[in-house]
Amino acid sequence: MAPVTGTSLGSPPPDGGWGWAVLLAAFISIGFSYALPKSLTIYFKDIREYFSVSYSEIAWMSSIMLAAMYAGGPVSSILVNRYGSRPVVMVGGLMVGIAMTTASFSRSIMHLYLCVGVIGGFGLAFNLQPSLAIIGKYFLIKRPMANGLAMAGSPVFLSALAPLNQFLSDHFGWRGSFLILGALLLNCCVAGALMRPIRAKKKPSTTSSAISEGATPEKGSGDSPPSSSLRGEHIEPQKRACADEMSSFIDLSVFKHRGFLIYLVGNVFMFFGFFAPVVFLAPYAKHRGTDEYPAALLLSIFALADMFARPGTGLIANTKWIRPRIQYLFSFAVASNGVCHLLCPLSTGYAGLVVYAVFFGVAFGMVCSLMFEVLNDLVGARRFSSAVGLVTIIECGPILLGPPISGTLVDMFMDYKYMYYACGFMMLLPGIFLFIMNYFNYQRLDQEEKLRQSQAEAEPKQGQAEAEPRQTKAEAEDMGAVDMGVIKRSVAEDVEGESEMSQEV
């Protein structure tokens, strides 16, 4: 049996076993995070009447919640880097639960903004980032599928929360419903309890091990070079302490990462046109003459297509043809969204809108399912939690500005088609950009890989470099050529990251 390999996670991702329980936990966390802000719109009418406020004032509640959820990303990443996913998710679940429960006693709209918006949003941020991070720790080979399945939590929970919220609203009014939702959201703590940290192998009971166990086990051995398996017991306490200090903050070295920058630029532009078409789907349908119920049905069709597209895409992305070049699939998904929107105004009648809803749902699901998988693929599992925090706070702007800007476009031209053209371009151009830039990136990565391999084989290092490719090869025999490339690349990422860190130390 091959000994524990040198991925800096301390042990290889199990790709199964307890991983499925963790996947369920991530499914629940991600589901609540994305679905809750959207499903609260059902209470808007009641709250508006109660506090006598306008629609835009109450809509701020959802916007603040979304903004806090995305802005809390870096904070969440720092905490995950330091304490691991489990405590952060449990604290997040507690925060949201307490926030909603307190909100049910609120006396003014400001209380709602504060409780539901700020505290609730941060609580959801503490759910979202750790869930994404822990998938990368438990899955490597099956990671695209795991990501797709976990992200499917969003449409599933939305479809469940929407009628539930309606039921609660009818029976308990908005105050009682918020109280019950608070209790329901405490289930995120259950999800957190399931997120068992990956135990690195037992360290000897020295001060160094005490520190290592205090810091995240997932990150513990990440501070030492990959061959910790061989040098296991001989970690110098001093280096460990310094490295711990570094790891307790967020890993900003991702900003030097080529792939990360490509991803960031592409995504920031994409998000301007991402959510607006969802928001305007029903109003556009009504504008084209459909009645209220068929227009709402369009949203359900969209959600259904989304629900099946996410795990489906994960499955496709996991195949040996797609996995090595997964960035192309992501750029294709983004571009196909753009094409969908550009063609939407050309559709005729209700049937045309249904076709558009189906294609849009599939394309939307593809992007959502791959969104974090490609980031993981680019920066590697170790830096992923920092990367995802930074990405979400930067994406916060376009996500919040997108629908209002589209709304002004609609108001300016009194026609929806210009908005669709704008959104279509805002998605088609990043798609093409990502495709081209990733082509170059893959070329460079292949070159670097060849260089590294030739270096490793040339220099006869003690156990270090030789053991590495041998270990990876031994595992790779079980997994097949493609996975070897993936593992090699993930190992390379971690080596690169650590060499940067050791330089800083």
Add this chain to the structure above:
Amino acid sequence: MSSTLIHSLWFLLVLFSRGIDTTETPPPLVPDDPPALLEKSVVLKGDSHVENVELLEPIKVKLDCTWTGNKTKLPNITGYWKKDGIEIDNTQVRVQLENERYNLKKVFSINKDNLGDYSCVFVGSQDGAKIDFHLAAPKMSDMRDKPVVSYVGDSVVIDCKSKKPPVYWLWYKVNGTEKELIDTGANSSRHRMHVNAEGYHSKLTVLLVNESDAGIYSCSAVFHIGASEGHVELRVITFIEPLKPFLAILVEVVVLVFLILLCEKRNSRKQNHSGNENQSAQTSKLAQGENGMEESSTIRQRKM
């Protein structure tokens, strides 16, 4: 004298000439003149149509029906008018076919006593056509069909919105078949309620709700022509009601978290226990063995 006559004639001419171009002419209400004229005309292609006409004050309404006819276009058919389904006497006329259409017009003087459904009926050889004009005060818009739920001790706002601003608003509480006017004046039993009426909206605020406040509330928008009503049901519950599911879910969460963490503690204690029995080298091997067992099972999975 002659100048006023000329003035009135000129005014009426202007009214009628404006009326010919458009389908609807609501001229402003001038106190000295007779009730102004509202024209409503409908062209029917099928065999029936319903038209809603909103009236704000007593007015003369000219209803203009045009029918494109059926396949057999007789040169002469009969037409008459109905009110609320009953034929109005002395309204039967012969209708000529002009430009392939049949036309029927009548002016009705409408006030609050004779609001209702007015229909023009064409009687052809085999079939006919009917256009219903529903003359009424403007209805409420966005009336909620679900009850408003409120809590004992809390305050509640019941909102009514009308399509056109009425002259004033009235609120009633419906007890069975009786309607009790809500007096928001000095009456002490009702000082908890106040009405805030601003044109299109009227809001009834009830402070310190108690269980006897539950029931159906009726808001009435009063126009010159009559009133239009909307109903809202108020349900009052105590905080105990949502508290029950809340506590149930809370217990479930605590139990689950406890169970999961307990199982994990027990598993890791087994690991520790078996680890402490052996030496350090074997310890790491066993610990790796645990991982390894997972690994081998996962490798088996991978092979599959």
